[in-house]
Amino acid sequence: MAMTTVDQLQAHASSLERRRRLYTGLGAAIFAILVVLGFIGAEEMNSGGFVQGLEKFFDYPGNIVSETAEAGTGWFERLWIYLPALIETINMAAVATIFGTVFAVFLSFAATRDLQVWPPIIPVARRIMDITRAFPELILALFLIFMLGSSPVPAIIAVAFHTAGALGKLFSEVNENIDRGPLEGMTAAGASWTQRMRWAVLPQVLPNYTSYMLLRFEINIRASAILGFVGAGGIGSELRKAISWANGADIAALFVLLFLTIMVIDQISGHVRRRLVGGMFVGAR
């Protein structure tokens, strides 16, 4: 081996450093070019320009606010009128979350290596999760609306389908991180597979499952509201009507309802999640 002097080492180190800087610089330059090109492209493809748009930006919210002010106290009645639509949307999200979670649990158990399932099923379950996760809800919903007609059910199926994949992946990550001790203990005691899953795995994963499920419920409320726009009923349909009739007071009422619901669910689920996941760690230590 050749003699290495301190000078050589230093030279080597500084050449490495220069190369690192060059790569970082190149990466940053490519990134910057992409961003600039993207903006130029987006500006060109857009039907209205950015600068003109900026002036008009507050017009629409302004209109909505002024029409709401004109409606006066009658506006609060609208909140009440639209409540059933909101409940329908929440129900859609809830049913979709329940079904999605059930499928996700099965998929995630089938996709985890440590849980002693039949091995050939593992890659199959993983691919199923990849595909269901990648499928935008909207596409499936539109397809099902064509077949089943306008109703909340197509949206529920679509949201549940996506939820199964998205939650399944998160669940399987939880499954992979369990403590294997209880599982081995149960195996040593001669427990069946169902018993092992019920008493060794489920207690460990349930708090995290619930936490992810609540997070998903919140996301699904937004998704259900959006799907209402394409004919799935609920608050999205009402919002679409209000917007096409340009009825400012109604639009404001619906915005406020949606905003409040998302806020409330966010707060509740955040609280429950902190208790669940925090509680598990307290229990474990």
Place this chain on the structure above:
Amino acid sequence: MSAITADEAGRLESTYGDVLRTHRRQFLWPVGLLVLVVVYLAYAFFAFGVPELIAKSRLDRGVLLGLDSVAYKVHVEKNLRRDRFEVAVEGERTATYDEASLPDWVGVTGASGNEGRVDIDMGGGYSFVIEGERLTVTGPGMSAPFTVTAGDTLSWEGDVPSWIELNPKKVDVKLSLFQRAQVTSGRILVFRYFWGWEDFWFDFRSPLNGLSAGELWALAWSDERIDPEMSNAALIVDEFWGNEGWQHGDVFKALLETVIMAFLGTVVAAAVGLPLAFMAAANVNPEPVSRFVIRRFFDFVRGVDMLIWSLIFIRAFGLGPLTGVFAIALTDTGTLGKLFSEAIENIDNKQVEGMQSTGAGALARYRFGVIPQILPVFISQSLYYLESNTRSATVIGALGAGGIGLKLVETLRTGKDWENTLYIIVLTLMVVIAMDITSGWLRRKLTGAGRD
């Protein structure tokens, strides 16, 4: 071990009552929860009117639609009133075969008008013959040919198998999904389906239609120009890109718009969210009022939701990717800002103190004391949102922001070109999965390197 006696059970109950009761409670509440869920689902079942939905649903539509998205049909039509005979792909005027070059399974003898005879080989040994105003069906399993006459009133004779439906106004021959015919007064229409997407590469009328890859390759290098205006290679690209049925060029542009929306939206959100996150973190910004204001701002833009923002931006900026970019950017400034500020609050303060002890200024402290610690979170969350925004961009695109989502809704609305719909769905899925893989790869690469 023997069974426990009643005395022994009583003793156990009194000694370990607490343990047993807890066990029973633990057993009871999942059952209770299950009952609750079932009751709720039963309520939902009726609240959403599932029974009526099932009664009204059109599953046959689904079958046809599924078939149509992976196969195409060629119409053979004889219109007796207009004395016209036509063979056309999907019955479209732009895709009508010339009389000289009919498909080989259609044979015309004599004049093709009302007097001529048309032999149609339907595959599987079945043949449909149109003579004047009569359609004759022969094939395996039929004791005698079935003939229907499409006069002012329909009349028929011969063997009627189960797959022929007779009505006074319409006779439906449904040999299989791939072989069908419909006879109404004055009109005979035969459909034969083929697997695949018709004219996917080039238009029906294009000079390049039906050429194989080898022929195209040879053509691209040959000097004899089909179109004197441009070289053959340019013509091939042009004909493919401008395919009217499939609109490859437009679809590609729309996909690009969607990717731009997701990419720029996430970049802006991360770039705006990071400095705001510093201002919202208690260990960086000691001033509570500004912290409170920024945090509520995060909550507000996050809570209003991308859908609503995109509707407002459409009014201001019009249709197009810019609208999508801002809707995504604004919503995710809230989400990413919140995540980043939590990461900043959870850093190890020793590095910042170390920097401070060397007399470093505020900027240097953040650059070398804080940023290296939150970099993995910053990169992995940004990439995760880039991936999920690709999906969101499709959705807000469909609501009017443009891009592939809008394109998809257009093809769905016409409800006819299901193969185009499937094409767009497949492309969208490919882009989403590609984004997923790329962001996962980058995440491992970048955060892995950050930890070394």
